[in-house]
Amino acid sequence: MASKESVPLAVQLSGIVKRFPGVVANDGVSLIVARGEIHCLLGENGAGKTTLMRILYGLYQPDDGEIFLHGKPIRIPSPRAALDHRIGMVHQHFHLVPTLSVEENIVLGLSEGTGPFLRFKKTRQKLRRLADEYGLDVDPTAKIWQLTVGQQQRVEILKALYRDADILIMDEPTSVLTPQEVDALFGTLRTLVEAGLTIIFITHKLDEVMEISNRVTVLRKGKAVATVNTDESSKAELARLMVGREVVFRVEKKPPQLGEKILHVEDLHALNDRGLPALRGMSFDLSGGEILGVAGVSGNGQHELSEVLTGLRKATKGKAILGAHDLTQCSARTIADLGVAHVPTERIRVGTVPSMSVRENLILKSYRSREFCKWSILDERAAHENACRAIKEYEISAPHDGTPVGNLSGGNIQRLVLARELSGSPKFVVAAHPTYGLDVGATEQVRVVLLAQRDRGAGILLISEDLDEVFQISDRVLVIYEGQVMGIVRAEEANLEEIGLMMAGSYRQAVAE
Amino acid sequence: MIKTPAWIQIERRPSPSGWTVFAISVVAILLALIVAGLFFQFYGVSALRAYGDIIKGAFGSRLGLTETVRRMIPLLVIGVGLTVAFRALFWNIGAEGQLLMGAVVASGIALFSGLPDPLLIPAMFLGAFAAGALWGIGPAILKAKLGINDVITTLMLNYVAIYVVHWLILGPWKGPTMRGFPYTDKFPTAAFLPMLGGTRIHLPTLAIGLAGALVLYFVVKKTRVGFEIRVVGENPDAAKYAGISQTKITVLAMVISGGLAGVAGVGEVAGVHHMLLNPSSIALSYGYTAIIVAWLARRNPLAVILTSFLFGVIMRGGDVIKISLGLPFQLVNVFNGLILFFLIGSEVLIRYRIRFGTVKETS
Ligand SMILES: Nc1ncnc2c1ncn2[C@@H]1O[C@H](COP(=O)(O)OP(=O)(O)OP(=O)(O)O)[C@@H](O)[C@H]1O
Ligand SMILES: [Mg+2]
Numbered sequence: 110m111a112s113k114e115s116v117p118l119a120v121q122l123s124g125i126v127k128r129f130p131g132v133v134a135n136d137g138v139s140l141i142v143a144r145g146e147i148h149c150l151l152g153e154n155g156a157g158k159t160t161l162m163r164i165l166y167g168l169y170q171p172d173d174g175e176i177f178l179h180g181k182p183i184r185i186p187s188p189r190a191a192l193d194h195r196i197g198m199v200h201q202h203f204h205l206v207p208t209l210s211v212e213e214n215i216v217l218g219l220s221e222g223t224g225p226f227l228r229f230k231k232t233r234q235k236l237r238r239l240a241d242e243y244g245l246d247v248d249p250t251a252k253i254w255q256l257t258v259g260q261q262q263r264v265e266i267l268k269a270l271y272r273d274a275d276i277l278i279m280d281e282p283t284s285v286l287t288p289q290e291v292d293a294l295f296g297t298l299r300t301l302v303e304a305g306l307t308i309i310f311i312t313h314k315l316d317e318v319m320e321i322s323n324r325v326t327v328l329r330k331g332k333a334v335a336t337v338n339t340d341e342s343s344k345a346e347l348a349r350l351m352v353g354r355e356v357v358f359r360v361e362k363k364p365p366q367l368g369e370k371i372l373h374v375e376d377l378h379a380l381n382d383r384g385l386p387a388l389r390g391m392s393f394d395l396s397g398g399e400i401l402g403v404a405g406v407s408g409n410g411q412h413e414l415s416e417v418l419t420g421l422r423k424a425t426k427g428k429a430i431l432g433a434h435d436l437t438q439c440s441a442r443t444i445a446d447l448g449v450a451h452v453p454t455e456r457i458r459v460g461t462v463p464s465m466s467v468r469e470n471l472i473l474k475s476y477r478s479r480e481f482c483k484w485s486i487l488d489e490r491a492a493h494e495n496a497c498r499a500i501k502e503y504e505i506s507a508p509h510d511g512t513p514v515g516n517l518s519g520g521n522i523q524r525l526v527l528a529r530e531l532s533g534s535p536k537f538v539v540a541a542h543p544t545y546g547l548d549v550g551a552t553e554q555v556r557v558v559l560l561a562q563r564d565r566g567a568g569i570l571l572i573s574e575d576l577d578e579v580f581q582i583s584d585r586v587l588v589i590y591e592g593q594v595m596g597i598v599r600a601e602e603a604n605l606e607e608i609g610l611m612m613a614g615s616y617r618q619a620v621a622e
Numbered sequence: 623m624i625k626t627p628a629w630i631q632i633e634r635r636p637s638p639s640g641w642t643v644f645a646i647s648v649v650a651i652l653l654a655l656i657v658a659g660l661f662f663q664f665y666g667v668s669a670l671r672a673y674g675d676i677i678k679g680a681f682g683s684r685l686g687l688t689e690t691v692r693r694m695i696p697l698l699v700i701g702v703g704l705t706v707a708f709r710a711l712f713w714n715i716g717a718e719g720q721l722l723m724g725a726v727v728a729s730g731i732a733l734f735s736g737l738p739d740p741l742l743i744p745a746m747f748l749g750a751f752a753a754g755a756l757w758g759i760g761p762a763i764l765k766a767k768l769g770i771n772d773v774i775t776t777l778m779l780n781y782v783a784i785y786v787v788h789w790l791i792l793g794p795w796k797g798p799t800m801r802g803f804p805y806t807d808k809f810p811t812a813a814f815l816p817m818l819g820g821t822r823i824h825l826p827t828l829a830i831g832l833a834g835a836l837v838l839y840f841v842v843k844k845t846r847v848g849f850e851i852r853v854v855g856e857n858p859d860a861a862k863y864a865g866i867s868q869t870k871i872t873v874l875a876m877v878i879s880g881g882l883a884g885v886a887g888v889g890e891v892a893g894v895h896h897m898l899l900n901p902s903s904i905a906l907s908y909g910y911t912a913i914i915v916a917w918l919a920r921r922n923p924l925a926v927i928l929t930s931f932l933f934g935v936i937m938r939g940g941d942v943i944k945i946s947l948g949l950p951f952q953l954v955n956v957f958n959g960l961i962l963f964f965l966i967g968s969e970v971l972i973r974y975r976i977r978f979g980t981v982k983e984t985s
Contacts, residue, residue, distance in 0.1 A: 442865025462857040473864045485846045
């Protein structure tokens with residue numbers, strides 16, 4: 110892409126300003142996206158990526174600045190107008206109706222054909238054609254709640270394509286996907302681009318930026334600091350542009366100081382939400398001062414395991430002994446009081462109350478303690494001090510501690526959950542996808558915090574689909590497949606090929622360790 | 623397909639301020655008044671004259687004002703309780719029945735308990751609170767344990783309560799001194815609530831309503847239980863995650879909400895009628911109107927003082943248009959319906975704002 114003049118422009122944003130109470134989310138951002146390219150947006154948590162894309166999709170109105178589409182100035186008063194301009198968006202958190210089928214979700218809001226009745230024959234034909242063309246296979250009659258996250262994302266993409274989008278915005282599409290699903294997604298994106306679409310792609314993972322994009326624009330604190338051609342750049346340069354200083358990609362990991370056994374899980378069974386067996390006889394031990402990584406393809410019981418260990422799901426059989434207690438017999442509250450911290454998979458739906466303030470969300474687990482509650486009355490001063498501390502320590506960017514959590518950027522919500530769960534001195538930590546949606550700097554920081562908790566003597570169960578992450582900080586790795594333990598290996602002795610086979614269920618370690 | 627013209631832009635309001643909410647609510651009420659004015663025109667009465675009469679009738683005289691307050695009392699007491707249920711995301715449509723059950727128990731105590739005079743009124747209040755609370759707890763437990771829809775159970779229990787009252791006043795409690803009319807006997811005077819000098823304002827109930835507003839505002843905002851109620855109401859999954867028992871909180875919210883509705887029942891039988899009579903004369907749809915009162919107050923107990931007064935004026939307006947204009951009292955329901963209608967419509971404006979082509983052309 111030598112000269113900009115020779116390439117037809119798809120989108121040009123110029124001088125976009127967007128203010129929210131207490132923050133300038135976009136501070137004069139200009140962005141040029143050429144037709145037919147994959148353009149990555151990169152930036153720290155709260156840099157303003159989602160806001161900028163919501164403006165392009167008509168969800169927010171800019172306070173200043175202009176939008177040009179194919180060279181012509183336009184206004185985008187609503188998402189509907191964006192769709193009329195053939196701009197589609199797949200959001201950071203999906204907007205699907207769980208009880209409706211795929212095709213129902215796809216035609217929702219469209220006035221298809223004539224009359225009050227929905228006719229799905231045409232819909233199905235068009236869906237099938239799109240699915241075949243772009244490798245987006247889903248059953249049109251399946252209900253959304255029956256689908257995996259990866260499949261739901263395909264529905265979101267199909268929804269945009271069904272509306273004839275030729276500019277597709279994707280906000281952190283890969284943070285919820287397994288590595289295999291990411292590969293499939295990238296395949297789809299490449300065919301889309303070949304078919305002439307333009308894609309704007311937000312991600313925190315530099316490897317993905319290098320792999321998929323043609324050009325990258327880096328946002329820092331609401332400003333666009335640079336646009337570079339991917340093949341002329343490097344991970345290190347991008348990281349420096351993003352953070353404004355050099356970034357080290359290495360976390361210091363001391364050899365573990367194993368304490369005594371704190372958790373003993375034996376023959377654990379549980380059902381999933383659909384009433385089918387999800388855990389089928391899991392047994393393992395965890396010591397203090399140790400990180401046990403759980404590796405596996407998502408949907409193999411990881412989620413249920415974390416819920417059973419934290420009292421959110423009933424075990425149908427087996428036990429999980431922590432000290433003198435069997436966790437399978439305890440309520441969520443008792444377990445939390447025993448010193449078990451839990452970073453849940455779904456931070457917004459489960460881990461926070463979006464309409465309540467940062468301050469209140471930070472005491473969601475500890476509001477009953479002497480520190481925050483005297484004579485049944487909440488101590489607002491103490492909560493405020495606690496919030497100030499957490500905001501500083503975990504660099505949560507929020508205008509003030511009374512801001513509703515729903516107004517924070519995705520990564521900042523995750524930081525809040527981590528601040529709450531990891532700040533005390535938990536005995537046992539269940540951390541599901543702890544670096545989900547975090548920028549490069551924060552990801553390293555969280556890994557450092559997890560290691561610090563381990564060195565302090567906590568036992569940590571780390572659930573993640575990111576194998577690099579699992580191997581980087583775990584001491585031992587447990588491979589889970591269809592609710593069973595396929596094997597437990599020391600992280601440094603691991604043979605990746607063997608792990609892959611175990612994750613696929615085709616190999617099982619002979620001896621229990 | 624609805625096309626939005628380019629000069630109209632709709633966007634989410636980040637966090638609506640108290641004033642925005644207030645202003646939008648006022649506009650909703652004004653719109654309801656304008657549309658309701660059309661109904662007066664249909665009856666051949668000028669809307670301006672009708673509203674003039676209503677305002678005069680509600681504020682113009684001492685009698686008018688005190689009658690407005692009398693109407694306000696049950697709405698206040700019930701509305702304050704409903705804010706708590708609604709905060710916990712429990713749709714209590716059953717305040718009407720809870721009020722009636724409170725009235726029943728209070729009447730039973732007044733007529734048959736034989737308690738010494740000074741204990742009579744306190745016992746009636748306590749009994750009525752318990753009765754209303756019990757009537758409310760059932761649906762709470764059914765919802766928490768079995769997931770049974772709260773709107774349906776609370777609504778159905780209203781009919782059960784209505785028939786209980788009918789049965790009592792036509793059967794076992796039918797007053798021997800009432801010459802065959804379907805009433806109980808008149809209460810002993812020791813069971814009459816004290817009145818504000820020469821008016822029909824029953825003081826203890828008003829005091830409970832006002833104190834309730836203050837206390838519950840404090841409870842919801844500042845206390846541990848209030849925190850739990852808000853978490854359960856705003857995100858039940860997070861409540862479960864935080865180890866808060868939804869059953870416990872829902873039951874507690876319904877004890878408060880149902881109990882206060884029961885207390886409102888005492889006010890009606892011991893403050894106004896001094897006997898148990900036809901359910902529709904006791905309850906006058908207070909239980910339903912209070913739902914609108916609580917919503918208009920945006921589930922804020924303190925704001926209920928204001929909104930219940932407003933609806934006191936509207937109900938008083940019903941008396942006025944009946945007496946001075948000869949129009950049916952039921953027009954009040956048209957009012958209430960319209961206000962609810964515009965209120966629900968205005969929710970959209972609270973969450974989204976509309977901007978008119980404000981993006982500057984810079985080039
Ligand atoms: N609706 C809103 N109300 C108030 N502030 C908001 C709102 N949406 C975003 N912000 C603020 O604007 C800033 C930019 O947020 P944005 O969501 O665009 O960040 P982001 O770059 O997408 O971050 P992340 O990587 O964490 O998703 C943040 O400080 C955020 O708190
Ligand atoms: Mg974002």
